[in-house]
Amino acid sequence: xxxxxxxxxxxxxxxxxxxxxxxxxxxxxxxxxxxxxxxxxxxxxxxxxxxxxxxxxxxxxxxxxxxxxxxxxxxxxxxxxxxxxxxxxxxxxxxxxxxxxxxxxxxxxxxxxxxxxxxxxxxxxxxxxxxxxxxxxxxxxxxxxxxxxxxxxxxxxxxxxxxxxxxxxxxxxxxxxxxxxxxxxxxxxxxxxxxxxxxxxxxxxx
Amino acid sequence: xxxxxxxxxxxxxxxxxxxxxxxxxxxxxxxxxxxxxxxxxxxxxxxxxxxxxxxxxxxxxxxxxxxxxxxxxxxxxxxxxxxxxxxxxxxxxxxxxxxxxxxxxxxxxxxxxxxxxxxxxxxxxxxxxxxxxxxxxxxxxxxxxxxxxxxxxxxxxxxxxxxxxxxxxxxxxxxxxxxxxxxxxxxxxxxxxxxxxxxxxxxxxxxxxxxxxxxxxxxxxxxxxxxxxxxxxxxxxxxxxxxxxxxxxxxxxxxxxxxxxxxxxxxxxxxxxxxxxxxxxxxxxxxxxxxxxxxxxxxxxxxxxxxxxxxxxxxxxxxxxxxxxxxxx
Numbered sequence: 042x043x044x045x046x047x048x049x050x051x052x053x054x055x056x057x058x059x060x061x062x063x064x065x066x067x068x069x070x071x072x073x074x075x076x077x078x079x080x081x082x083x084x085x086x087x088x089x090x091x092x093x094x095x096x097x098x099x100x101x102x103x104x105x106x107x108x109x110x111x112x113x114x115x116x117x118x119x120x121x122x123x124x125x126x127x128x129x130x131x132x133x134x135x136x137x138x139x140x141x142x143x144x145x146x147x148x149x150x151x152x153x154x155x156x157x158x159x160x161x162x163x164x165x166x167x168x169x170x171x172x173x174x175x176x177x178x179x180x181x182x183x184x185x186x187x188x189x190x191x192x193x194x195x196x197x198x199x200x201x202x203x204x205x206x207x208x209x210x211x212x213x214x215x216x217x218x219x220x221x222x223x224x225x226x227x228x229x230x231x232x233x234x235x236x237x238x239x240x241x242x243x244x245x246x247x
Numbered sequence: 248x249x250x251x252x253x254x255x256x257x258x259x260x261x262x263x264x265x266x267x268x269x270x271x272x273x274x275x276x277x278x279x280x281x282x283x284x285x286x287x288x289x290x291x292x293x294x295x296x297x298x299x300x301x302x303x304x305x306x307x308x309x310x311x312x313x314x315x316x317x318x319x320x321x322x323x324x325x326x327x328x329x330x331x332x333x334x335x336x337x338x339x340x341x342x343x344x345x346x347x348x349x350x351x352x353x354x355x356x357x358x359x360x361x362x363x364x365x366x367x368x369x370x371x372x373x374x375x376x377x378x379x380x381x382x383x384x385x386x387x388x389x390x391x392x393x394x395x396x397x398x399x400x401x402x403x404x405x406x407x408x409x410x411x412x413x414x415x416x417x418x419x420x421x422x423x424x425x426x427x428x429x430x431x432x433x434x435x436x437x438x439x440x441x442x443x444x445x446x447x448x449x450x451x452x453x454x455x456x457x458x459x460x461x462x463x464x465x466x467x468x469x470x471x472x473x474x475x476x477x478x479x480x481x482x483x484x485x486x487x488x489x490x491x492x493x494x495x496x497x498x499x500x501x502x503x504x505x506x507x508x509x510x511x512x513x514x515x516x517x518x519x520x521x522x523x524x525x526x527x528x529x530x531x532x533x534x535x536x537x538x539x540x541x542x543x544x545x546x547x548x549x550x551x552x553x554x555x556x557x558x559x560x561x562x563x564x565x566x567x568x569x570x571x572x573x574x575x576x
Contacts, residue, residue: 063443067443067447067448069464069465070462070464071300071325071440071447071460071462071463071464072325072440072443072447072462072463072464073323073324073325073326073440073442073443076323076326076440076442076443077323077326080323109329109330109331109362110329110330110331111329112326112329113300113322113323113326113327113328113329113355113359114300114322114326114327114355115327115353115354115355115358116355117327117329117355117358117359118330118355118358118359118362119358154358154361155354155358
């Protein structure tokens with residue numbers, strides 16, 4: 042399928058869930074995550090025709106640069122770097138194994154950029170298990186990746202207590218999902234759904 | 248939400264246009280409103296660039312001018328500016344001596360400025376401000392946050408740059424002023440991010456948030472509203488514990504309003520903090536009171552204490568002419 046539809050669905054899901062993402066950020070952050078992701082998604086949608094005519098890799102690179110110049114905050118560089126890494130690493134069309142390897146490269150780039158590690162309540166806590174799921178491959182991969190993304194995002198809610206941030210926020214920190222992890226889960230789910238609708242049950246394995 | 252507004256998407260650009268018009272003797276607006284810059288640059292002087300999310304006015308645009316910043320990059324409300332803004336600002340204000348980025352320690356500001364620093368063609372250094380003693384670490388910050396102490400770092404570096412200090416000297420001075428500066432804040436009400444349209448946090452009429460950040464993000468704890476003297480003591484004690492000052496140390500005291508607190512209350516807090524400092528044998532050599540590093544319309548204030556040596560005090564006293572800070576000229 043053409044990547045244009047994937048891009049439209051992924052950006053639309055961020056726009057549709059902007060209020061929910063902002064609410065998550067109001068609980069434990071500065072309350073603007075959905076607003077920023079929506080601004081980035083709209084900027085990408087404004088270039089939809091241009092992106093449709095590009096190769097997958099060029100489209101990913103253009104989206105990465107758009108994120109960096111439109112989103113701001115920490116989400117701009119984070120989503121920008123992730124997309125730019127995928128643009129460099131992914132073969133077109135991508136296989137599940139190649140996607141896993143590209144996501145792994147993205148995790149490494151984000152670790153360098155944000156000095157964060159897996160287990161610190163960020164979107165890395167979705168990307169890491171999703172990468173492992175992709176790398177294992179197997180049947181019903183799209184459905185399992187989708188589930189893994191949401192489960193992993195949900196699991197960030199409990200990470201405060203483990204990390205001891207509760208010592209600053211008290212019990213108010215518990216139960217709150219990291220907004221960035223929810224954004225990335227929503228995008229992954231939208232991509233899985235789009236691929237599924239084209240009657241694929243799984244990504245090509247090789 | 249009740250705000251003076253036309254369209255939330257154009258709020259920032261309309262405000263910046265107004266700012267540039269109102270202070271046309273001091274600043275000009277960079278292309279597409281990417282940054283605010285000093286009207287007259289001084290050749291051979293290191294260019295000082297700061298920036299951050301909007302909603303903290305007059306920080307940082309109000310500090311652009313003689314004796315302070317050469318450029319400020321405003322991001323969307325509470326959102327750091329993007330690397331292309333900082334890059335454009337650096338290219339505009341570099342006169343050959345390089346540029347110094349002054350960055351508040353938030354992961355977004357850090358990442359965007361880091362990218363700009365990597366892309367910029369001229370010599371550059373970065374001073375990171377992290378004066379907030381309330382939160383050592385959180386998901387959204389790598390270590391302590393940068394809050395009202397940023398003003399002190401920017402003023403002192405601005406004066407040093409004006410007298411001709413090199414990029415390396417400014418970097419060292421900025422790091423030392425930051426280290427000698429500590430802040431903590433308290434919020435009585437929430438702010439409302441215009442695009443979100445409702446208060447960032449819910450707080451009872453009889454409650455306050457101790458150690459709040461300048462985006463209304465949570466601080467140390469939520470407690471019952473106390474007297475000004477008790478609040479002053481808690482904020483100041485935390486600051487003094489962090490700075491471990493020697494007896495008789497001279498300091499600069501900044502009592503900063505968050506946007507929703509009148510000067511009547513801020514001066515009352517100055518009085519309360521001054522008593523606590525006197526009790527700890529700390530001498531206030533300079534005062535600054537007002538709403539300088541705000542959080543939209545949030546009620547509350549922060550207290551900043553900066554242990555300045557004689558040289559830093561001289562630089563603090565040096566002339567400054569910016570929209571929000573003016574003395575000595």
